[in-house]
Amino acid sequence: MAIDYSQRIPNNVDLSGDRRLQRALENWQPRFLDWWKDMGPDGTVNFDVYLRTAISADANGWANFGYVKMPDYRWGIFLAGQDPNRVIAFGDNKGKPAWQEVPGELRSTLRRLIVTQGDTEPASVEQQRQLGKTAPSLYDLRNLFQVNVEEGRHLWAMVYLLHAYFGRDGREEAEAMLERHSGDPDKPRILGAFNEKTPDWLSFFMFTYFTDRDGKYQLASLAESGFDPLSRSCRFMLIEEAHHMFVGESGVGRIVQRTCELMKQHKTDDVRALGAIDLATIQKYLNFHFSVSLDLFGQEASTNAANYYTQGVKGRYLETRLEDDHLLTNATYDIDTAEDGRIIRKTVPALAALNERLRQDYIEDCSRGLVRWNRTIEQAGIDFELRLPHRAFNRRIGAFADLHVSPDGKVLSESEWKAGEGKWLPTVEDRTYVTALMGPAIVELGKYANWIAPPSRGINNQPGDFEYVRFN
Numbered sequence: 001m002a003i004d005y006s007q008r009i010p011n012n013v014d015l016s017g018d019r020r021l022q023r024a025l026e027n028w029q030p031r032f033l034d035w036w037k038d039m040g041p042d043g044t045v046n047f048d049v050y051l052r053t054a055i056s057a058d059a060n061g062w063a064n065f066g067y068v069k070m071p072d073y074r075w076g077i078f079l080a081g082q083d084p085n086r087v088i089a090f091g092d093n094k095g096k097p098a099w100q101e102v103p104g105e106l107r108s109t110l111r112r113l114i115v116t117q118g119d120t121e122p123a124s125v126e127q128q129r130q131l132g133k134t135a136p137s138l139y140d141l142r143n144l145f146q147v148n149v150e151e152g153r154h155l156w157a158m159v160y161l162l163h164a165y166f167g168r169d170g171r172e173e174a175e176a177m178l179e180r181h182s183g184d185p186d187k188p189r190i191l192g193a194f195n196e197k198t199p200d201w202l203s204f205f206m207f208t209y210f211t212d213r214d215g216k217y218q219l220a221s222l223a224e225s226g227f228d229p230l231s232r233s234c235r236f237m238l239i240e241e242a243h244h245m246f247v248g249e250s251g252v253g254r255i256v257q258r259t260c261e262l263m264k265q266h267k268t269d270d271v272r273a274l275g276a277i278d279l280a281t282i283q284k285y286l287n288f289h290f291s292v293s294l295d296l297f298g299q300e301a302s303t304n305a306a307n308y309y310t311q312g313v314k315g316r317y318l319e320t321r322l323e324d325d326h327l328l329t330n331a332t333y334d335i336d337t338a339e340d341g342r343i344i345r346k347t348v349p350a351l352a353a354l355n356e357r358l359r360q361d362y363i364e365d366c367s368r369g370l371v372r373w374n375r376t377i378e379q380a381g382i383d384f385e386l387r388l389p390h391r392a393f394n395r396r397i398g399a400f401a402d403l404h405v406s407p408d409g410k411v412l413s414e415s416e417w418k419a420g421e422g423k424w425l426p427t428v429e430d431r432t433y434v435t436a437l438m439g440p441a442i443v444e445l446g447k448y449a450n451w452i453a454p455p456s457r458g459i460n461n462q463p464g465d466f467e468y469v470r471f472n
């Protein structure tokens with residue numbers, strides 16, 4: 001499906017056929033651009049960046065690369081193609097035609113989910129605002145900006161739904177998206193992880209590996225929604241999301257690789273003396289970002305999640321490929337939860353356990369990258385294994401929020417936790433070290449910071465010394 005780029009707002013939703021909506025969004029557009037200039041990548045308005053832009057909403061529409069100044073990026077409204085025969089796949093409305101309008105009784109539920117989803121997108125851009133100044137290479141700088149513009153577009157995707165389907169409330173919510181800010185004490189972003197800082201590139205790569213992957217799982221669940229415009233928006237967003245996780249996985253992988261090279265070459269674990277990041281510190285950052293991202297799945301036992309499902313608003317991961325009744329009224333699911341200060345396994349109604357089930361799918365997906373990182377360590381002949389901490393470790397949301405739990409799943413007393421915390425999570429010293437390691441951005445063609453290996457290939461088959469960003 002072709003995207004109309006002749007419009008002020010590129011789109012494949014025939015926006016010019018709805019003047020009112022078009023005007024409303026054209027009104028929001030300059031406010032978005034103001035936000036981008038104030039809160040987006042700092043000091044970059046004149047950079048020419050070698051970016052990928054979608055020219056159509058199918059898989060082939062992606063291979064379109066060229067230099068763009070980020071404020072001129074053609075943010076727009078792209079939905080995956082419509083299946084006119086699509087039916088709702090689960091819940092009480094299973095088998096009925098997918099909704100093309102918002103059912104009145106689901107209005108506030110849908111609005112809330114769309115607002116929560118939309119809020120994370122500009123939040124991540126705000127979190128990453130200063131990273132350009134310490135980029136380890138032009139290649140990495142370009143990838144950061146690609147992620148940033150696409151997160152900006154994800155905001156557009158949700159703002160379109162709010163404007164098109166939620167009337168005045170929707171327009172107000174769209175404004176509020178630009179008024180809440182990551183880490184703002186008065187008007188913070190909605191979900192915890194999006195108020196944390198992303199002050200260095202190890203954090204950035206961990207964030208894109210773990211937190212963008214929450215995006216993948218949440219978007220996939222919303223892609224099952226009976227509300228068809230939401231489903232189609234999320235399907236298109238998922239194509240963009242794959243790149244973000246690639247940036248994370250390859251970024252962490254390249255840091256691990258460089259660390260291992262130095263360990264081997266100098267026969268030492270103390271790579272800090274050599275200006276790199278030791279494996280123990282990488283593990284601590286991993287522990288932090290994984291646990292903070294687990295919180296994004298909500299409570300282990302959630303009536304909200306049960307209602308979303310029964311109402312046909314939010315499904316399971318790959319719902320249509322699962323083989324069961326898609327009602328789950330009589331089904332059960334085993335979850336880990338906390339009772340009387342202990343971690344126990346418990347059988348609960350499957351409907352209540354949907355957040356936990358999605359978290360389980362997510363954890364399994366997360367572990368795949370670790371296999372690859374660990375292969376690098378093993379091939380270097382180093383006796384060390386990166387591990388995902390226990391799901392109860394360092395949680396703020398859900399059944400484990402009141403417990404202290406070690407990475408290997410042991411419930412701890414307050415003093416045991418205090419004694420171990422600095423071994424498991426980045427300390428102030430660790431953060432100071434990593435931040436200081438990120439020197440000024442490396443801008444020579446084909447050069448990389450000492451603490452990260454070069455990528456195995458360039459973007460769009462470009463050579464390693466390609467000029468991915470021109471500063472002007």
Ligand code: BYC
Pocket residue numbers: 113114116117120121124151190191192193211212213214215216218219295296297298299300301302303304305314355397
């Ligand atoms: N922080 O019944 P529960 C992405 C609240 S990332 C603060 O479990 P529910 C991206 C909850 O609101 C994907 N509060 O809630 C990545 C509820 O409040 P009320 C983002 C939290 O609704 C990188 C109460 O606790 N998308 O795209 O089933 C870069 C009870 O909890 C948190 C979505 O999240 C938290 N972490 O589950 C860029 C999808 N967790 O009702 C982008 C939309 C829970 O008591 N959101 N609470 O006032 C949802 O599906 C759900 O809102 C959640 C929470 C899964 C987040």
Ligand code: FE
Pocket residue numbers: 121150151154215
């Ligand atoms: Fe996103």
Ligand code: FE
Pocket residue numbers: 151212215241244
């Ligand atoms: Fe993303």
